[in-house]
Amino acid sequence: xxxxxxxxxxxxxxxxxxxxxxxxxxxxxxxxxxxxxxxxxxxxxxxxxxxxxxxxxxxxxxxxxxxxxxxxxxxxxxxxxxxxxxxxxxxxxxxxxxxxxxxxxxxxxxxxxxxxxxxxxxxxxxxxxxxxxxxxxxxxxxxxxxxxxxxxxxxxxxxxxxxxxxxxxxxxxxxxxxxxxxxxxxxxxxxxxxxxxxxxxxxxxxxxxxxxxxxxxxxxxxxxxxxxxxxxxxxxxxxxx
Numbered sequence: 290x291x292x293x294x295x296x297x298x299x300x301x302x303x304x305x306x307x308x309x310x311x312x313x314x315x316x317x318x319x320x321x322x323x324x325x326x327x328x329x330x331x332x333x334x335x336x337x338x339x340x341x342x343x344x345x346x347x348x349x350x351x352x353x354x355x356x357x358x359x360x361x362x363x364x365x366x367x368x369x370x371x372x373x374x375x376x377x378x379x380x381x382x383x384x385x386x387x388x389x390x391x392x393x394x395x396x397x398x399x400x401x402x403x404x405x406x407x408x409x410x411x412x413x414x415x416x417x418x419x420x421x422x423x424x425x426x427x428x429x430x431x432x433x434x435x436x437x438x439x440x441x442x443x444x445x446x447x448x449x450x451x452x453x454x455x456x457x458x459x460x461x462x463x464x465x466x467x468x469x470x471x472x473x474x475x476x477x478x479x480x481x482x483x484x485x486x487x488x489x490x491x492x493x494x495x496x497x498x499x500x501x502x503x504x505x506x507x508x509x510x511x512x513x514x515x516x517x518x519x520x521x522x523x524x525x526x527x528x529x530x
Contacts, residue, residue: 295323296335303346303355309443311352350442350449383410387420388441388453392434394426411435419444 290298298318303310312325315332332353336346343361346353357365376384383406386398398406414420419441425431442448 290319292331292334295319296331296338299328299331300335303353306354309349309352309354314352347446348448349446350439354443356446379407380410380413384414384419384437387414387435388437388450391436392423393436394432394434396432398435 299315302315302318312328312332315328316323316325332346332348339346339355343358344355345358346355382402383398386401387393390397390401395406395408395411411420415422418438420435421438422433423436424434426434437450442450445453447453
């Protein structure tokens with residue numbers, strides 16, 4: 290098989306795939322008879338072949354895929370004028386805190402947001418494949434440490450966490466959830482059900498709380514401060530070559 294034929298095989302597989310394909314997966318197209326370095330070189334050539342088109346070949350956290358270029362989005366939006374509902378502020382802030390401050394515990398998220406985080410929000414993010422438990426903090430109760438997944442990066446069209454929208458100039462404790470929302474795929478929003486209040490008398494501070502959450506009472510348990518923003522993607526977020 291010559292170079293052009295191999296590129297046609299790779300091109301066909303990537304166009305037909307429903308998700309990003311790693312180099313290891315692409316090698317199986319040739320019964321592993323082509324070296325990984327050769328496959329990477331062919332992918333680079335293929336990316337160049339599509340340079341002037343409305344679709345581009347990109348390398349993401351879990352592998353390679355074809356996707357429309359950003360400048361084509363306004364035209365594509367005309368095909369689907371009815372857009373799904375945006376994510377709620379509660380879901381988006383929770384996801385942004387995990388993405389920018391990982392690994393974090395649920396208590397860390399509550400400390401930053403200032404409200405009790407409904408467990409259903411975390412569960413829905415896990416079900417979406419964007420968040421996972423990567424360990425437990427050595428603290429009373431050994432709370433679970435949450436981090437984003439390679440699927441989260443792929444859905445945002447990113448290769449590493451360093452490519453996330455930057456934080457505010459002052460490094461605000463609450464991450465740039467508006468910038469993050471602009472990159473999230475247009476799917477049905479993740480909403481949490483109404484939480485059961487802890488006490489009968491309503492807390493005045495909870496009036497403006499998001500659905501599915503409420504402000505904690507005045508006396509709260511001290512929470513471990515969240516970790517600083519990672520400088521690179523966590524283990525498992527790099528392409529599976």
